[in-house]
Amino acid sequence: MSDETDRRSALRGDCARCFGLCCVALAFAASADFALDKPAGRPCPNLRGDHRCGIHTELRSKGFAGCTVYDCFGAGQKVSQVTFGGRDWRSGPAEHARSMAEVFPVVRHLHVLLRYLTEALDLPAARPLHAELRTALESTERLTRQTPEELSALDVAAHRRRVDVLLRRAGESARAALPGARGRKKDRRGADLVGARLRGADLRGADLRGAWLIAADLTGADLRGADMIGADLRDADLTDADLTGALFLTQPQTDAARGSAGTRLPASVVRPAHWTVRH
Template identity: 60%
Template sequence: MPDPSAPAGAATTEGDFRTRLRADCASCFGLCCVVPAFSASADFAVDKPARTPCRNLLADFGCGIHDRLRDKGFPGCTVYDCFGAGQQVCQVTFAGTDWRGAPDTAERMFTVFPVMRELHELLWYVNEALTLRAARPAHPELTAAREETERLTLLGPDALAELDVRPHWQSVNAVLSRVSELVRRGVRRPAELRGADLIGRDFHKADLRGANLRGAFLIGADLRRADLRLADVVGADTRGADLRGADLSTSLFLIQSQLDAARGDGTTKLPPALARPAHWAS
């Protein structure tokens, strides 16, 4: 029986979307080091108000402790993913004009960045869905969603600053939910755990094939050797989750930051498009 999560070959949009929707920090003006706020915690060593440059941001928009973030108490920075929104805002929306050189653009740029990030995250999920064989019945809707999302990313600064992404997100999410059902419908009695509080839960060796884990809180959960094939994990919080030996090879809508936030090792099975985090045990 063919794997319903397998790429659909030439009929899909494999292309270069994964490269385009990954952060290119050299083409960004340090927006992720300025726009978000964070509080002193296990993830961040200090407090930082929103729209205020991090103390580690250099004049060239690089990070002064980039190769030592975890050692210096900033593991939260290592799991942040803008899905390429940073370079889109800096190089396309604002045509290469940086907020330090043109301070009058700063507030608009800082407002636009989180809007663009949401649009780029949607593009990642939609393009990923278009590579799944079982999603073919939803291809017309997915293609329309991708085209509309792409159109929104090309709006000017003022239009993006005023854009309410929520209605569009809800519309696209409905299509992605349909894709999830199409892909998972062959799994017998999949667990329904959408939005569940699973913090610290023991799922050691658990059969979670096809489980609906959308938005679930898996913080610190024991998922060692769990079978997560075809499990829908969009929006699941995996901070500190133990994924050693787990099988995520065909998990749906798994993103790099979810792996970066978790713990794993060389026996964790991953989709080919995602990388094994450097901090995982070998």
């Protein structure tokens, strides 16, 4: 197995090597996504003693749809097996459990950056930036391997801002290389498009970084080459939309949306099992 394959594999969650950290460290509130309130640091009542979910195959029907669209990007097994050397949070002192719960979100943020940087290095148009991108990837990976104390003290927001400058430049290069890119209005960065009617919209190469697309109607929309970093696609309708080559689209974003058999997706994500197949 190549180093590249190893790196990509490490950015996928492996629950068998994790101590159920997402079910402990994260907080959630009773809503359409979660059936109950749970504060950060308290184990979910559905978490079994073997760190597995007791209702994993029934999460949606039991009111925990939010769990089905979460991805730790490999941070769970990194914290469990590397940061804490395989020491179970259940068997240690309370401080040990608190430290794991505190460190997990930090490493998850870093792993998301690793996911984006890995994709940016695959962009031919961003080749002039590849040396800088590799340096950023290596420095981010080193940060993930710090001690619990160092990770707790890390200013992860500052590191993300530095990396984001590179990712933005990589995305701009890729979008500029799209056919017909010149002269088109594409900046929807951070736009409030909640519930927007964008059926059939031409959003090729659009900058949708951080855009609010909650419950937007994107049926049949052309999103080829759009930059999707941080775009909120919860309950967005992607039926028959074309996201071929969409930049930085992640599995959680896709899982949170609605789609169909006709939705075209980039190779970096898989079609969610819960999407309705329309005939």
